[in-house]
Ligand SMILES: [Zn+2]
């Protein structure tokens with residue numbers, strides 16, 4: 001168990017699932033994209049490496065805050081005196097709720113959207129899209145994670161369990177795989193599924209403005225932002241005006257938040 005909870009253990013799990021999904025995308029693809037998969041993956045993988053580096057360099061802050069809140073009895077959980085099992089369930093749920101708010105604000109604030117459109121400008125969503133996010137967005141998400149840790153008093157091991165589930169589900173929900181509708185419906189009772197998150201990547205803004213949940217589908221259902229199903233045959237990914245080559249390179253994606261592009 002200990003080795004799974006280390007940074008290296010989590011990385012190995014993420015790479016393993018990514019490899020399985022990458023293979024499945026060849027066998028049961030949801031869409032057949034025309035471009036080379038490897039060439040398409042290059043900027044996404046580069047952004048993923050940046051995300052790992054940003055996370056590793058800031059991981060001390062989560063460790064410090066979690067330790068500080070537990071030792072000083074700060075936060076809701078120590079106040080309520082919850083047992084370990086209850087802490088893990090509510091801790092993971094609480095961090096996921098904060099991730100939902102962090103995501104909604106990335107869409108609803110001007111500055112947030114400047115950064116988050118790096119993720120949404122993807123026009124061929126696949127498993128490599130999972131961590132296609134600007135380092136500025138990563139910092140924003142870590143800030144919300146830290147807020148969750150301090151408000152609820154979440155121990156570090158619960159934060160790590162959350163990060164494992166969050167990372168693995170991010171890969172699953174972005175994977176370009178065709179999932180049986182019944183299986184998708186069943187899984188969706190609990191988690192965000194590939195078909196559910198694909199709606200959020202729609203080029204149609206009314207659909208983009210829904211399905212913000214991270215691991216658990218409950219938040220969209222609870223806050224009225226849930227879109228159950230759309231016709232996946234007419235779904236188009238990306239943002240109008242962002243398909244040009246210069247905006248899809250690594251350099252183009254890194255400077256995107258600082259450019260005055262309009263969504264056409
Ligand atoms: Zn989004």
Ligand SMILES: [Zn+2]
Pocket residue numbers: 119174197201
């Ligand atoms: Zn996404």
